[in-house]
Amino acid sequence: MERRDFLRAVGPAAGIGLAGCIGNGTAGGDYDVGMSAKAFRPTRIEVRPGTTVRWLNTSKQGHTVTAYGEQIPDEAEFFASGDFDSEQAARDAWGNATEGTLFEGQEYTHTFEVLGTYPYFCIPHERGGMVGTVVVTEDAATPTASE
Structure with a gap:
């Protein structure tokens, strides 16, 4: 079962239970990576090939994903x-x-x-350490996250 499907199935109680684990919980857990003032939450996520990862800015700060x-x-x-189309183009823009x-x-x-x-x-x-990692692996049964 996909993580999002699980969250939809168990209802709002799951979103409340996960509120402190991913981002700030403002989206009820309906995202993969949240953004606090100066950190991605979680900092590392494992997914299978073909998975779409959703980052949501859950803070009042402006952020990028690069x-x-x-x-x-x-x-x-x-x-x-x-x-x-490149890191340099993103930095320049x-x-x-x-x-x-x-x-x-x-x-x-x-x-x-x-x-x-x-x-x-x-x-x-970036200088403050706001970095993250997505690991794409066949071994990830469902998307998993860790701090």
């Missing part, structure tokens, strides 16, 4: 909020006009097809 382009698998598609920024309540999704490890970061909060 892959470390040189560190993702060679065959993988680059990903970044704002749909840029954010630096010039804060393009790609997700504001409170906004989301970004990306479907992961290639096995491997995908480190990513928030451009304005």
Whole structure:
């Protein structure tokens, strides 16, 4: 059973129970990665190939989701909020006009097809350690998260 299907099946009680575990719980757990003031929650998530991961800005700060382009698998598609085609393009666009920024309540999704490890970061909060990792593996029965 997919995590989202489970949450829908057990109702609002599950969202309340998970409220402190993922993001700030403001979306009732209907997302994979939340964003606090300066951290992704959870910082690491494991998914199977073909899974779409949903990031939701659960804070009042503006954030980005930007892959470390040189560190993702060679065959993988680059990903970044704002749909840029490279890490440098995302950095340049954010630096010039804060393009790609997700504001409170906004989301970004990306479907992961290639096995491997995908480190990513928030451009304005990278120096503060706002980084995360998506691990795409055949061994993930359902999406799992860890701090």
